[in-house]
Amino acid sequence: MFLGTALPNLLKDTLQGFSLEDVILFISVFTSFGGLLLLIFVPNWPFRKKGISLDLAICFKVFKNTSFRKAAFDYFRTYMGIVYVLDICTHFSKNIYRITY
Numbered sequence: 001m002f003l004g005t006a007l008p009n010l011l012k013d014t015l016q017g018f019s020l021e022d023v024i025l026f027i028s029v030f031t032s033f034g035g036l037l038l039l040i041f042v043p044n045w046p047f048r049k050k051g052i053s054l055d056l057a058i059c060f061k062v063f064k065n066t067s068f069r070k071a072a073f074d075y076f077r078t079y080m081g082i083v084y085v086l087d088i089c090t091h092f093s094k095n096i097y098r099i100t101y
Contacts, residue, residue, distance in 0.1 A: 006086070013090075 018026075063069045 006083075009090075 063072070
């Protein structure tokens with residue numbers, strides 16, 4: 001999950017000659033290629049069952065379980081904290097680099 005959200009920013013920072021649209025295009029092609037590889041190389045197992053229709057109400061039903069809700073929100077809070085700390089560190093190190101050089 002972290003790689004998926006950080007990879008576009010990493011590419012944007014390391015490949016500064018490219019526009020944001022080029023980075024988004026690269027990520028889209030990269031993920032489409034990964035999906036194609038999964039489609040080709042992951043077999044349709046004999047025990048796999050056909051999926052049921054999409055039930056969007058399950059999103060709300062899942063969070064009625066208080067233990068799950070606490071764990072999910074705690075995971076999200078921790079993940080977002082890590083993302084914010086890394087973002088702050090990145091901006092701080094860029095500013096130090098600009099001042100030094």
